[in-house]
Amino acid sequence: DAKTTQPNSMESNEEEPVHLPCNHSTISGTDYIHWYRQLPSQGPEYVIHGLTSNVNNRMASLAIAEDRKSSTLILHRATLRDAAVYYCILRRDSNNDMRFGAGTRLTVKP
Amino acid sequence: NAGVTQTPKFRILKIGQSMTLQCAQDMNHNYMYWYRQDPGMGLKLIYYSVGAGITDKGEVPNGYNVSRSTTEDFPLRLELAAPSQTSVYFCASTLPDPNTEAFFGQGTRLTVV
Numbered sequence: 001d002a003k004t005t006q007p008n009s010m011e012s013n014e015e016e017p018v019h020l021p022c023n024h025s026t027i028s029g030t031d032y033i034h035w036y037r038q039l040p041s042q043g044p045e046y047v048i049h050g051l052t053s054n055v056n057n058r059m060a061s062l063a064i065a066e067d068r069k070s071s072t073l074i075l076h077r078a079t080l081r082d083a084a085v086y087y088c089i090l091r092r093d094s095n096n097d098m099r100f101g102a103g104t105r106l107t108v109k110p
Numbered sequence: 111n112a113g114v115t116q117t118p119k120f121r122i123l124k125i126g127q128s129m130t131l132q133c134a135q136d137m138n139h140n141y142m143y144w145y146r147q148d149p150g151m152g153l154k155l156i157y158y159s160v161g162a163g164i165t166d167k168g169e170v171p172n173g174y175n176v177s178r179s180t181t182e183d184f185p186l187r188l189e190l191a192a193p194s195q196t197s198v199y200f201c202a203s204t205l206p207d208p209n210t211e212a213f214f215g216q217g218t219r220l221t222v223v
Binding site: 030031032034036042043044045046049051085087091092093096097098099100101102103 | 114141143145151152153154155158160166168169200202204206207208209211212213214215216217
């Protein structure tokens with residue numbers, strides 16, 4: 001199974017942009033890159049996903065490297081509410097299970 | 111849509127007792143998952159199901175059982191509770207298409223004493 005690697009933790013200042021990296025060097029052509037986040041004491045929630053092109057939605061942007069071996073989740077202006085654990089996972093048609101790593105714990109300082 | 115609903119939210123069990131954690135979704139999702147999350151750790155996959163009547167083991171299935179008799183429900187059974195099963199349990203569901211998002215319940219916090 002293709003695995004992802006993320007830093008254990010990152011810090012950001014409020015109202016500044018945050019770039020959360022994810023490495024997935026063994027990604028295959030049919031793997032979608034998904035990002036989820038888990039706010040304190042809550043279940044994970046979907047953030048964004050993409051295949052090859054960069055993606056934007058109301059929560060964040062996803063920048064995917066040209067060789068697709070890495071991606072970056074971009075929060076354009078971090079707020080205190082964005083403090084959470086962010087998970088990057090890969091999903092493909094032929095692989096039914098959905099496994100998570102430890103994620104990146106984002107701390108946002110006022 | 112209620113999404114993914116887990117019951118109960120909290121439960122305290124004594125060692126050796128059994129219980130069933132309930133998970134229901136109303137989005138007609140084929141795929142459903144059970145995870146456990148220990149304090150300060152990531153999600154570990156316990157079991158998953160790709161449809162009614164089909165279940166498969168994840169990373170940490172020992173001590174748990176599942177069944178999937180309907181598309182909507184995916185209960186997780188603990189037969190002989192042990193302190194090592196103290197954790198927060200999350201259920202998730204999604205469609206088979208990897209180009210779709212997954213939805214998670216709010217979790218069941220289980221303590222075994």
